[in-house]
Amino acid sequence: MRATERLVRKLQISTALDAEDTKAIEHLPILTKEIPAHTAVVREGERASQSGLLIDGFVCRSKTTDAGKRQILSIHIPGDIPDLQSLHLHVMDHDVTTLSRATVGFIPHEALRALTRERPMVAEALWRETLIDAALFREWIVNVGRRSAVVRLAHLLAEIGRRLQTMDLTPGDRFELPMTQLDIADALGLTPVHVNRVVQELRRAGLLELRKQSVFLPDVPRLKEVGDFDDLYLHERVTA
Amino acid sequence: MRATERLVRKLQISTALDAEDTKAIEHLPILTKEIPAHTAVVREGERASQSGLLIDGFVCRSKTTDAGKRQILSIHIPGDIPDLQSLHLHVMDHDVTTLSRATVGFIPHEALRALTRERPMVAEALWRETLIDAALFREWIVNVGRRSAVVRLAHLLAEIGRRLQTMDLTPGDRFELPMTQLDIADALGLTPVHVNRVVQELRRAGLLELRKQSVFLPDVPRLKEVGDFDDLYLHERVTA
DNA sequence: CGTCGGGTTGAGGGTGATCAAAGTTTGTGG
């Protein structure tokens, strides 16, 4: 699959693009790179002159407190551009790190800026991507701020399953999730020990099978209920 | 003060605008409205055809879980456009509510869209505003996810003080904050009872004076230390 | 003067943290 196809697919979830638009996107200069697992793509404080389109694998964004505690801010799947915001926010305020081995296509900001000048609809689509990003952050705030540990985990699993499904990467109930329980803890604002207990609770409830990093969700509807999950915030519909 | 002046001032914190740009902004059609305290401006699920520029007063954005718990996602001060994202995200995924009596200037999306088409630099500035918004959400996630109650409160106060100061609305160490301890609790992911105890802890530490809704921060540098506050994420500098 | 919203205080409880150790899987080099 050509790298930019993933991007076109992603943008078309929420934006109607015409043939000219998609063609322009497909002509973006893009430098594809393989990055090993657990490696920084960009770091807090850096100034970026390109953005990375995730083509394969998983990456996450995170911040670390003075006290040394890490908080994962978002999980990214193929089609996402985790650091798209650096197009207009020149200093990184967080890290972007690979969770698995990943293929990232780097697109120069200059090219993206030119594209947004030429193709207003693409500009709108990219802007919208960053807005959806923000919508996920909002939901994440609610998750860590107001939900119990079990609910948090259920919500996270439901969200990732759903997003993978929407991108046709996997069925929504079965996927590889290259995160250790420590990573999940950092995503949920919990300790790894407690995540382990919560995983077992979901297992006992018949809502989760997790071996190594293979996830199976035997009862997605009930998981969504337990996880207080409503996909409105994913803004997956093209709305005029 | 003309309503749009506030917006120009706000945008110029992070973006260099020329005379043509500011003139275009100042000619935006804007319908100013007084809204009483504790009143919804827009609600989750609604579709907006305009965005509200906050001219005076405070508003917040919030979500409520199935269990009925409210989480405040952000606090907004004059110059902010809390629902700017609705320009490209047509369904609201959260509520916008006044904290105090507020003056809001409603700008039709159509006018904003026309403006972004005519003035690329303004388009960039507005996009950037939504990106800074997202940066605040990220910091908020860290706050509720990984910081203790005292640190959370200190961070919140430092952030609000700083933002008010940057907008020249108040000095950074003394301001009116029209939030009850219940509101603060919903912002920090705590209960009002515990917020009360934490307020007293900061008082005893000589870091906070809070009477009614008047805030005085006797030692901002130390408050920032305690609150693990670094203003990088506010992206207040114009960077080329 | 009574009510109401908000602040304060106290007692007790629970969710999730911490600390520690043992088990299991994965990867690596011999």
Next chain:
DNA sequence: CCACAAACTTTGATCACCCTCAACCCGACG
């Protein structure tokens, strides 16, 4: 293919931060 180390998962015991419930106080306002 085995030995070993490293990383991750699991379990147990104890602890603390924050929650819950409840009552009381206070000032504002009718």
